[in-house]
Amino acid sequence: MRRVTLDRMAIEDVGLNPQRLAQAIHDQLAGLNGAVPIYEIAAALDIDEIREEPLSNLEAALVTTPERDRGRVLLNSRSNRQRRRFSLSHELLHFLNPTHEQTSVGGFRCTRQDMRLSGGDKIGDRHRRQESEANSFAIELLTPRNRLKPFLRGTPELAQVVSMAKEFDISREAAVRRFVELHPDDLAVVFCKDNRFLYAACGREFPRLSITAGAQCDLGQPVQGTISGFDEIAPDDWLHAPQPACELLAQTLWQANGRSITLLRADQSDDDGPGFDDVFERFTGGQSR
Ligand SMILES: [Zn+2]
Known part of the structure; x- marks a missing residue:
C-alpha cells in the first residue's frame, strides 16, 4: 500500500471550488498510476476512522466537528468496492468544505440518490447543491483530468x-x-x-x-x-x-x-x-x- 502524506493547509488555500480542491490534492501526489489511493488520501487529510457496515438507506455518512479537525466516515459494506471508493471521496468534500452543513443532528448522511446529483441538475436548495459539489469533487479526485x-x-x-x-x-x-x-x-x-x-x-x-x-x-x-x-x-x-x-x-x-x-x-x-x-x-x- 502506498504511503500518502499531504499538506492540508496548502490544499485548503485554493478555496472551495471542488475541481480546484481535487487538483490541489493531485498536485501533491505527482506520478500516480492506476487507482487513486482514496483511503490513504482520506487518512492523510485527518479522517481517522473509515468503517464499513451494512446500511439500508444510506451509502455513506460523515461525523465531524464544526472546525473539521477530525472526521469519521461510515461506508455501506453492501455496496461494491467501486461505489465505496466514490462514497468515501464524496464524504471527503463534506469534510474539507467547512461551509457544508450537516444534514442531520448526527452528521452528514448521504443516500445513493444524493450520489447521483450533478451540476447539470437544477439545484435549488442547499442540501442538493452540497451533494452535487461533493459528487464533482469525488469524480475529479478519482479520475484526474490529466490522465x-x-x-x-x-x-x-x-x-x-x-x-x-x-x-x-x-x-x-x-x-x-x-x-x-x-x-x-x-x-x-x-x-x-x-x-x-x-x-x-x-x-x-x-x-x-x-x-x-x-x-x-x-x-x-x-x-x-x-x-x-x-x-x-x-x-x-x-x-x-x-x-x-x-x-x-x-x-x-x-x-x-x-x-x-x-x-x-x-x-x-x-x-x-x-x-x-x-x-x-x-x-x-x-x-x-
Ligand atoms: Zn453527501
Missing part, C-alpha cells in the same frame, strides 16, 4: 468507458457520467432496468431528453456482458423538439440483473451543411476510430 486524454480520443464508445472504470477502479456508472461530461462530442447516457428508463445524464451540448422514468426503451435484445454496435434511433422518441438534421445513435452495454447503460450520441449538423470532420464516420456508420 483521461487517452480515453476521450476518437469516436466515443462504451469500450472506452469500461477501460476507464477498470483503470481507475470506479463503477461503470461513475465512469460513463465522467465520459459524457468531458467528451468533446454531444453525448448522453441513459440507465435502464429491463428496458425501462431509470435516469440519465447529459453532456453540456446534448439536446434535452424527453423520455421519462418508467418509459419503455427499445434498445434491442439484451445479451448480458456484451456491448452492442451503434444503432440509429428515432430522435422524436427521445428528444424534445429535435432539429430536423439531428441524427441520434445508441450503443448499449448489457449488465447483470436486467440493467443496461446506453450511450447516446447526437450528430447535429450545423447550418452550413454537413461537417467536413465527420465525413468518414458517415461512410462507416459512425464506427470509424
